[in-house]
Amino acid sequence: MVHPERMVVETIKEINPGKIVIFGANGMLGHALQQVFPKAHCFGHRDGEITNEDAVMKMVKRERPAVIINAAAYTDVDGCEDNRDHAFAVNGYGPGYIAAACSEVGAILVHYSTDYIFDGTKPEYHEDDLPNPLSIYGESKLMGEVSIRKNMDDYRIIRTSWLFGSHGKNFVDTILGLSAKIPEVRVVNDQIGKPTYTVDLAHATPDIISRAPGVYHITNDGICSWYEFASAFIPNATPCTTAEFPRKAKRPGYSVLANTKTPPLRHWREAVREYIQTKRNVV
Ligand SMILES: NC(=O)c1ccc[n+]([C@@H]2O[C@H](COP(=O)([O-])OP(=O)(O)OC[C@H]3O[C@@H](n4cnc5c(N)ncnc54)[C@H](OP(=O)(O)O)[C@@H]3O)[C@@H](O)[C@H]2O)c1
Numbered sequence: 001m002v003h004p005e006r007m008v009v010e011t012i013k014e015i016n017p018g019k020i021v022i023f024g025a026n027g028m029l030g031h032a033l034q035q036v037f038p039k040a041h042c043f044g045h046r047d048g049e050i051t052n053e054d055a056v057m058k059m060v061k062r063e064r065p066a067v068i069i070n071a072a073a074y075t076d077v078d079g080c081e082d083n084r085d086h087a088f089a090v091n092g093y094g095p096g097y098i099a100a101a102c103s104e105v106g107a108i109l110v111h112y113s114t115d116y117i118f119d120g121t122k123p124e125y126h127e128d129d130l131p132n133p134l135s136i137y138g139e140s141k142l143m144g145e146v147s148i149r150k151n152m153d154d155y156r157i158i159r160t161s162w163l164f165g166s167h168g169k170n171f172v173d174t175i176l177g178l179s180a181k182i183p184e185v186r187v188v189n190d191q192i193g194k195p196t197y198t199v200d201l202a203h204a205t206p207d208i209i210s211r212a213p214g215v216y217h218i219t220n221d222g223i224c225s226w227y228e229f230a231s232a233f234i235p236n237a238t239p240c241t242t243a244e245f246p247r248k249a250k251r252p253g254y255s256v257l258a259n260t261k262t263p264p265l266r267h268w269r270e271a272v273r274e275y276i277q278t279k280r281n282v283v
Contacts, residue, residue, distance in 0.1 A: 114160065229272075
């Protein structure tokens with residue numbers, strides 16, 4: 001099998017043989033991307049602050065990459081409600097600065113967005129459906145998409161949902177921790193979506209880079225509620241409603257991203273089994 005990174009390098013070698021930069025490399029998805037692109041130049045929050053327009057431009061001009069992958073974001077959905085300006089700076093303006101820099105050096109930009117740009121009132125969302133975010137996080141991520149489109153053409157915006165994986169705060173780890181501590185774990189059963197393993201999303205990324213510019217919906221296959229998701233890996237989940245478990249930010253009730261452009265990834269059940277097995281092997 002051709003290694004995914006080689007596939008990308010071959011796809012883009014006419015532009016510039018092979019330099020890839022990753023922003024947000026120390027996040028949950030960033031770590032998975034580092035495995036797929038082992039030779040990439042990786043920037044974490046400390047050395048790659050995406051809200052600093054000048055610094056982003058200078059750094060990109062210095063590196064002159066063929067591809068920039070932006071996994072940096074402010075992902076605390078409830079925290080965004082209290083920190084509106086910060087949410088827009090990181091999720092809204094930051095991607096625009098990276099896009100302008102990409103345009104300057106002729107690089108492709110891969111950027112990750114979210115199902116939370118939709119209001120969750122449709123049975124599924126296609127890539128060209130009209131967004132209507134319910135939260136500051138969703139609004140700020142939508143602004144990120146718009147800022148990218150304003151600044152460049154050669155982008156791949158990958159919308160994804162319900163991420164889980166190593167090196168980050170995520171639902172699977174939280175629920176596993178609670179399950180070991182308390183007899184019953186109440187989990188909402190009226191929010192439906194598509195869980196996605198960071199490893200699978202990272203491995204899907206080279207193929208997206210080789211495709212036409214545009215928006216892509218990439219998630220694991222299969223649809224479930226948070227309760228059904230939890231029940232797949234703990235024995236003591238009990239269902240509750242969103243009304244019984246109020247949160248600061250409003251979430252879409254039915255946010256199912258339909259992927260109409262690329263082959264489906266494996267089912268989330270298989271992916272979560274593998275993730276939990278990997279965690280056991282590490283312990
Ligand atoms: N997690 C999900 O369920 C989910 C669902 C749909 C879409 N997404 C999208 O998928 C992408 C990856 O998410 P993730 O879960 O991997 O996020 P994550 O684990 O929170 O990682 C984000 C990374 O970005 C860094 N960062 C934050 N502000 C920054 C700034 N101003 N400049 C540079 N770096 C900054 C963070 O560093 P610090 O920790 O030091 O701040 C962190 O390392 C994001 O675009 C997110 O919106 C996530």
